Amino acid sequence: MSNVAIGFLGLGAGLLLIALRIQIGVAVGIVSFFGIAVILNMKAAWGMLTAVPFNFVGDWNLTAIPMFLLMGYVASSAGLTQGLFQAMRIFLSRMPGGLAIASVGACALMSAASGSSVATASSMARIATPEMLRYRYDPGLATGVVATAGTLGSLIPPSILMVLYGYYAEVSIAKLFIAGVIPGLLSAVMLSVMIVARVTVKPSLAPRVEESFTAQEKLDAIKEIWPLPVLVFGVLIGIFVGLFTPTEAGAVGAFLALVLALLRGRLTLPVLRDAVVSTLSSTAGIFMVVIGTVLLTRFMALSGVPNFIASELLTLGSSELMIILMVVVLYLLLGMFLDSIGILLLTLPIILPVARDAGIELIWFGVILIKLLEIGLITPPVGLNVYVMKGALGSLVKLQQIFAGVTWFVVAEMITLALIVAFPLLSLWLPALMD
Numbered sequence: 001m002s003n004v005a006i007g008f009l010g011l012g013a014g015l016l017l018i019a020l021r022i023q024i025g026v027a028v029g030i031v032s033f034f035g036i037a038v039i040l041n042m043k044a045a046w047g048m049l050t051a052v053p054f055n056f057v058g059d060w061n062l063t064a065i066p067m068f069l070l071m072g073y074v075a076s077s078a079g080l081t082q083g084l085f086q087a088m089r090i091f092l093s094r095m096p097g098g099l100a101i102a103s104v105g106a107c108a109l110m111s112a113a114s115g116s117s118v119a120t121a122s123s124m125a126r127i128a129t130p131e132m133l134r135y136r137y138d139p140g141l142a143t144g145v146v147a148t149a150g151t152l153g154s155l156i157p158p159s160i161l162m163v164l165y166g167y168y169a170e171v172s173i174a175k176l177f178i179a180g181v182i183p184g185l186l187s188a189v190m191l192s193v194m195i196v197a198r199v200t201v202k203p204s205l206a207p208r209v210e211e212s213f214t215a216q217e218k219l220d221a222i223k224e225i226w227p228l229p230v231l232v233f234g235v236l237i238g239i240f241v242g243l244f245t246p247t248e249a250g251a252v253g254a255f256l257a258l259v260l261a262l263l264r265g266r267l268t269l270p271v272l273r274d275a276v277v278s279t280l281s282s283t284a285g286i287f288m289v290v291i292g293t294v295l296l297t298r299f300m301a302l303s304g305v306p307n308f309i310a311s312e313l314l315t316l317g318s319s320e321l322m323i324i325l326m327v328v329v330l331y332l333l334l335g336m337f338l339d340s341i342g343i344l345l346l347t348l349p350i351i352l353p354v355a356r357d358a359g360i361e362l363i364w365f366g367v368i369l370i371k372l373l374e375i376g377l378i379t380p381p382v383g384l385n386v387y388v389m390k391g392a393l394g395s396l397v398k399l400q401q402i403f404a405g406v407t408w409f410v411v412a413e414m415i416t417l418a419l420i421v422a423f424p425l426l427s428l429w430l431p432a433l434m435d
Helices: 003-019 024-039 042-057 060-077 084-092 098-114 117-134 139-154 160-169 173-179 181-201 215-225 227-240 246-263 269-303 305-316 320-334 340-357 362-376 384-396 399-422 425-433
Strands: none
Touching: 003 024, 003 269, 003 305, 024 042, 024 269, 024 340, 042 269, 060 098, 060 117, 060 160, 060 227, 060 246, 060 269, 084 098, 084 117, 084 215, 098 117, 098 139, 098 181, 098 227, 117 139, 117 384, 139 181, 139 362, 139 384, 139 399, 160 173, 160 269, 160 340, 160 362, 173 181, 173 227, 173 246, 173 362, 173 425, 181 362, 181 399, 181 425, 215 227, 227 246, 269 305, 269 340, 305 340, 320 340, 320 362, 320 399, 340 362, 362 399, 362 425, 384 399, 399 425
16 A cells, blocks of 8 residues: 555545544544554654653744633633623614624624634623624624624734644744734625615614713723733734733733733632633643654655645646635535634645645635635534524524524625635735735
8 A cells, every 4th residue: 555545545544533523633643653663663653652742832933822722711710701792782783783793893802802713602602692693683693793803813913823734834923913813804894884785774683873972981881991902003003013922912911911900900819710621721722733744744845645636736726826725615515514623734744734735825825714714614514603602592593593694694605715816915015014
């Protein structure tokens, strides 16, 4: 049996184990270990198994992951994200579908701080959706907008997915972060445009909210949420002007979150304990997946599968657009069954060599992949954010209503993806200013 055949057999075995609900990192780690043993020998496989985890966990660049997670968990546990929806509501509620647009704005800010799409969707489901339902918003719109806007945490920096992609692709994580700013804001704008368009055509989806607020109420709302923009923009501006690296930015962000929580009088021992425990748990889960996929990268390199796939795809069409279209189809299919981190790390060992051989700009390519992962969070039958919404709301809405609600926003997301692909400068203009 050829090495390429062994590689494909290993990929099939890995997907089978994942389908049997074995944790992704464990599944691909087992397959990679035995695959390396077959291609080389058991001693070489054991050597990689003992060396790879240590070398990976000891990589200084990846300390950004626990630090950004700590920043998000401190902000959430200390209540720095509270009041976001109410503040957005005060300023936007009089627009067509104003409460839904307010949800988009609140999700964008919260996801920028937390870096977690699931955490954003879960929190805003409890805050924004019941309020929209109280004002007789269509249940599909009220749930679909939060499920979709929650995914902005993957693209708006700081993003854990971008740290992982930058590590694998060996590109600047700082430039990746900055590259995600305009596409992230564009995504929020497109979701808002979709809301306004739908409500204008069918006003019954979102009855107009006739509320008026005093200047003092608006000022109080700004006072309530000011720590979060300070935290997010402080980190991003520091990276953009070169005050610190993304790795250092994680530590700065976590420190700023602690200081802001202390200034607000919310940094208690239970808050700190919850944030640290959640950070350790999430970091361990992410690193387990990454260790397995690092082994998969070694296995794939030895088998020659990436080179085989690259040569075959390039015979079908060597244009950037053709390769990106094939990646879009792959990610949309995988997004129906796997979580974002799993998809990214499972596919990078295969698609990165293809992108490099085709001369595709890897920072732009990374933004496209992250956008595809966002879309995967709301597509059936898995649609992780949809199930998070259902879990948070219980019997308040039906699962079918949420999936029906996100359909329109999937259309908006696909339009945004098309714009990112058609106009690379949307992703590359800001990073070019850093040179």
